[in-house]
Amino acid sequence: MEEDSELLFAYSRRGDVESLSVLVRRHAVWMQAFLRGLLPTAEDAEDAFQETWVRVVKSAGKYRGGKVKPYLAVVARSAVIDRLRQMGRLVSLDVEDGEGASAAERLPDESPSPGERFESKATAEDVREAVRALPEGPRQVLLMRIEGELSFKEIASELGVPLGTALTWMRTATLKLKEMLGDRNERIPRYRRFREGAA
Amino acid sequence: MNEYRDIEDFVKGRLEEGVSSSPPRLAEIERAAAAESFALVAEHRSRRRCTVAMLLAASIAIVFSFAVLHIDSSPKPENTVACVIDLLRTADGAETLSETSTESESEETTVAEMLLAWQDAPYESAIADL
Numbered sequence: 001m002e003e004d005s006e007l008l009f010a011y012s013r014r015g016d017v018e019s020l021s022v023l024v025r026r027h028a029v030w031m032q033a034f035l036r037g038l039l040p041t042a043e044d045a046e047d048a049f050q051e052t053w054v055r056v057v058k059s060a061g062k063y064r065g066g067k068v069k070p071y072l073a074v075v076a077r078s079a080v081i082d083r084l085r086q087m088g089r090l091v092s093l094d095v096e097d098g099e100g101a102s103a104a105e106r107l108p109d110e111s112p113s114p115g116e117r118f119e120s121k122a123t124a125e126d127v128r129e130a131v132r133a134l135p136e137g138p139r140q141v142l143l144m145r146i147e148g149e150l151s152f153k154e155i156a157s158e159l160g161v162p163l164g165t166a167l168t169w170m171r172t173a174t175l176k177l178k179e180m181l182g183d184r185n186e187r188i189p190r191y192r193r194f195r196e197g198a199a
Numbered sequence: 200m201n202e203y204r205d206i207e208d209f210v211k212g213r214l215e216e217g218v219s220s221s222p223p224r225l226a227e228i229e230r231a232a233a234a235e236s237f238a239l240v241a242e243h244r245s246r247r248r249c250t251v252a253m254l255l256a257a258s259i260a261i262v263f264s265f266a267v268l269h270i271d272s273s274p275k276p277e278n279t280v281a282c283v284i285d286l287l288r289t290a291d292g293a294e295t296l297s298e299t300s301t302e303s304e305s306e307e308t309t310v311a312e313m314l315l316a317w318q319d320a321p322y323e324s325a326i327a328d329l
Contacts, residue, residue, distance in 0.1 A: 011232065011236065011239070012239050012243065013239075013240065013243045014240065015236030015237065015239060015240040016236075017229055017232045017233050017236060020228075020229070020232045021225065021228075021229055021232075024222045024225060024228055025220070025221070025222055025225075028218075028219070028220055028221065028222035028223075029215050029218050029219075029220050030215060032218045032219070032223075033211075033214040033215045033218050036214070036218075037214060046223045046224065049222070049223055049224070050223065050224045050227060050228060053228040053231070053232075054228065054231050057228070057231050057232045057235045058235060060235075060239055061239050061242050061243065117202065117205055118202045118205035118206045118209060120209060122213065123213070124213045124214070124216040124217050126213075127209075127210055127213035127214060128213075128214065131210065131214065142210070145207070146207050146210060146211045146214075147211065147214070171203075174203050174206050174207065177206055177210060178202070178206055181206075181209075181210075
């Protein structure tokens with residue numbers, strides 16, 4: 001199987017549209033999930049998906065190698081920003097709430113204990129809702145990390161925030177999602193019943 | 200730390216669940232790609248030609264400067280300055296210089312001996328000379 005970078009070079013150097021199609025198909029799932037997490041509706045995500053690839057096509061000549069997935073995530077995010085700007089829904093990352101605390105400082109007190117397992121019955125739609133309910137900064141960091149696979153350094157640079165802020169936002173996102181989605185007490189008895197039944 | 204990883208994996212799994220693996224509007228993307236491909240290929244070819252031309256020019260410049268340096272370094276007898284420099288550089292020149300200095304040194308030695316001889320001359324002889 002050809003590497004992503006080879007496919008992108010095949011398109012930008014030889015005009016091989018089929019290579020680009022393979023690349024689009026290969027990255028379709030995570031990119032749609034990424035865009036759905038950042039935009040309000042599925043239609044917006046679909047438009048942004050197309051816009052992302054048109055931008056990739058136009059800037060393919062400037063690609064000089066390196067990991068393709070984080071590169072695509074950065075292009076996708078810029079398409080999202082432009083779309084939100086058009087919709088008048090762009091929220092500043094360092095926006096503060098009424099009490100003067102930034103999103104990074106509104107951390108839940110609860111910390112997971114080491115070795116504790118996360119369990120949840122939440123459906124895909126529950127998770128999408130929960131992700132969309134996150135503050136802007138933590139949401140972007142979470143999606144760039146888990147879907148775009150960017151390093152925290154790259155995320156911080158992309159968002160224009162210090163590395164510590166990016167890490168804090170990731171922690172905020174994770175803890176808030178745990179708070180919204182976790183229902184360990186329901187899951188563990190079900191798992192135990194299954195084990196007992198099998199024995 | 201395990202729990203953080205668990206939550207990330209869980210969220211990723213759920214976000215990607217039910218998402219179609221066939222890309223939306225692929226035909227439109229392909230059309231845009233086909234329209235842009237000519238410009239991209241032309242740009243790439245032009246960049247490659249430029250690089251090749253620059254490499255060629257650099258190679259010619261290196262070969263030319265090497266040849267010029269090589270020619271310049273050979274002796275030119277008709278050139279006085281070059282001759283003098285050459286004379287100073289060559290072994291013969293070095294010998295000539297050393298001979299000159301030896302002669303001058305021996306001359307100096309003779310004078311010194313004469314002076315010493317004069318100073319040491321017996322008083323009687325000097326009177327006799329008078």
